[in-house]
Amino acid sequence: MERAQSDNRPIGIFDSGVGGLTVAREIMRQLPQEQLVYFGDTARLPYGNKSQDNIIRFSRQIIRFLKTQNVKAIVIACNTASALALPTVAGEEKIPVLGVIAAGARAAIRETRNQKIGVIGTEATIQSQTYGKAIRALCPQAEVTGVACPLFVPLVEEGFAEHAITEEVIDIYLNGMRQSRMDTLILGCTHYPLLRKKIAEYFGEGVHIVNPAYEAAMDLKAVLEKEGLCSRLGQKKAEDLFYVSDAAEKFTKLASFILPYDVEKTKEIRIEEY
Amino acid sequence: MERAQSDNRPIGIFDSGVGGLTVAREIMRQLPQEQLVYFGDTARLPYGNKSQDNIIRFSRQIIRFLKTQNVKAIVIACNTASALALPTVAGEEKIPVLGVIAAGARAAIRETRNQKIGVIGTEATIQSQTYGKAIRALCPQAEVTGVACPLFVPLVEEGFAEHAITEEVIDIYLNGMRQSRMDTLILGCTHYPLLRKKIAEYFGEGVHIVNPAYEAAMDLKAVLEKEGLCSRLGQKKAEDLFYVSDAAEKFTKLASFILPYDVEKTKEIRIEEY
Numbered sequence: 001m002e003r004a005q006s007d008n009r010p011i012g013i014f015d016s017g018v019g020g021l022t023v024a025r026e027i028m029r030q031l032p033q034e035q036l037v038y039f040g041d042t043a044r045l046p047y048g049n050k051s052q053d054n055i056i057r058f059s060r061q062i063i064r065f066l067k068t069q070n071v072k073a074i075v076i077a078c079n080t081a082s083a084l085a086l087p088t089v090a091g092e093e094k095i096p097v098l099g100v101i102a103a104g105a106r107a108a109i110r111e112t113r114n115q116k117i118g119v120i121g122t123e124a125t126i127q128s129q130t131y132g133k134a135i136r137a138l139c140p141q142a143e144v145t146g147v148a149c150p151l152f153v154p155l156v157e158e159g160f161a162e163h164a165i166t167e168e169v170i171d172i173y174l175n176g177m178r179q180s181r182m183d184t185l186i187l188g189c190t191h192y193p194l195l196r197k198k199i200a201e202y203f204g205e206g207v208h209i210v211n212p213a214y215e216a217a218m219d220l221k222a223v224l225e226k227e228g229l230c231s232r233l234g235q236k237k238a239e240d241l242f243y244v245s246d247a248a249e250k251f252t253k254l255a256s257f258i259l260p261y262d263v264e265k266t267k268e269i270r271i272e273e274y
Numbered sequence: 275m276e277r278a279q280s281d282n283r284p285i286g287i288f289d290s291g292v293g294g295l296t297v298a299r300e301i302m303r304q305l306p307q308e309q310l311v312y313f314g315d316t317a318r319l320p321y322g323n324k325s326q327d328n329i330i331r332f333s334r335q336i337i338r339f340l341k342t343q344n345v346k347a348i349v350i351a352c353n354t355a356s357a358l359a360l361p362t363v364a365g366e367e368k369i370p371v372l373g374v375i376a377a378g379a380r381a382a383i384r385e386t387r388n389q390k391i392g393v394i395g396t397e398a399t400i401q402s403q404t405y406g407k408a409i410r411a412l413c414p415q416a417e418v419t420g421v422a423c424p425l426f427v428p429l430v431e432e433g434f435a436e437h438a439i440t441e442e443v444i445d446i447y448l449n450g451m452r453q454s455r456m457d458t459l460i461l462g463c464t465h466y467p468l469l470r471k472k473i474a475e476y477f478g479e480g481v482h483i484v485n486p487a488y489e490a491a492m493d494l495k496a497v498l499e500k501e502g503l504c505s506r507l508g509q510k511k512a513e514d515l516f517y518v519s520d521a522a523e524k525f526t527k528l529a530s531f532i533l534p535y536d537v538e539k540t541k542e543i544r545i546e547e548y
């Protein structure tokens with residue numbers, strides 16, 4: 001029998017900031033043999049209230065940068081960029097480019113009993129209705145309700161994730177949703193898993209919370225296997241690499257909280273030159 | 275007697291977004307004969323949690339852009355850029371480049387009776403201690419206390435300026451300051467004047483609130499007069515021009531709320547190409 005192909009090149013992954021590390025963490029868990037090259041666009045974050053034109057332009061620059069790192073596949077960890085840029089940029093590349101939205105939609109369909117699904121995300125993600133389209137493509141009778149929660153990201157970034165004020169903001173944004181008959185809620189922004197406990201408490205046991213990161217890592221695994229792009233199993237992989245467009249030290253500190261190991265060094269690059 | 279010199283070139287003014295329009299409005303009021311060219315860096319906002327290196331780089335790009343518009347002077351309306359970039363960039367230019375911090379410091383010194391002054395602003399502005407240095411240069415015995423209020427900008431941007439939640443956040447950030455004997459508070463971020471009423475209510479009548487915009491416009495007037503750069507009085511000026519790096523339409527709508535007239539058109543440019 002012929003031995004399966006293997007490919008030890010790294011996987012590129014990007015986000016507007018640190019949030020995408022929740023996706024990187026899941027990839028590390030499910031694909032421990034793969035090397036990652038992570039880019040966080042900290043000079044231009046947040047993406048959630050910016051225009052589609054610029055999100056596409058930013059994503060193209062980042063993809064060009066990641067390709068200089070010889071990546072074999074790219075994961076857009078950011079929901080906003082997955083919603084607004086993936087449909088355009090994926091078709092421009094020879095290597096696989098995956099987002100998180102199809103993954104989140106599939107997980108939600110699997111979990112729901114009554115086909116009533118909620119999605120929370122940034123203004124841009126919700127306005128694009130990308131989750132709704134992805135869900136209804138899989139399950140035409142699904143009812144999808146989206147609510148933008150623009151204060152969630154600053155609340156997390158500014159250290160209010162555990163604060164009572166965050167419970168009040170959750171109530172302001174999600175009160176209507178709680179009164180609906182929805183039984184499944186997609187956390188459609190990489191920051192929101194950091195509010196998962198409070199959101200789950202708010203909705204109670206009747207609502208299943210979906211974090212697309214887990215399913216996105218499974219998607220990546222399936223694509224790598226199908227395309228013969230997996231690294232050789234058991235082989236010790238090269239070190240993961242971390243790049244940002246601003247404030248590398250701050251990123252390094254935050255990254256060490258989210259990832260299962262301490263990040264030693266993050267390198268700052270000028271992303272607009274790519 | 276010789277007639278005073280006059281110079282009908284426009285004045286450049288920039289900010290990370292719409293906030294600087296509160297400064298532009300004050301310049302329009304005090305210098306109605308001057309044409310303004312405004313730039314809002316909406317693709318890269320906010321500035322308040324980004325590094326000094328990048329704030330300097332962004333400011334240099336914007337100054338290069340404004341110079342293509344043939345400006346005779348530049349006002350950095352953004353407190354963060356005034357704190358982090360002005361000391362570096364002002365020395366690089368032949369035309370006057372003014373910030374808002376010296377102006378705010380001077381106004382605070384004039385108002386205080388007990389030389390105990392508070393400053394609120396972004397993380398970057400407060401960490402730089404630029405207000406403290408500017409105040410103590412004028413009044414060495416002044417006691418300056420700074421508090422970063424990073425949630426204020428998103429609260430304003432997301433339409434919570436009038437919401438009860440904002441009162442709670444004000445209390446979280448400023449409770450310690452209220453218990454001090456400070457009698458003067460500088461609003462050290464262009465967004466904060468939009469929370470002025472709530473902040474003033476929180477502190478009560480004993481605390482004088484300083485908005486540096488008024489004094490900054492006076493500074494500009496003095497510099498123009500001294501350098502012989504004023505437009506000819508009474509002459510109808512050319513239309514003000516508005517540029518942003520993202521989402522021109524959204525900016526146009528917000529600008530029309532802040533300025534005394536409706537902005538007709540905002541043009542989007544790629545600022546990183548300058």
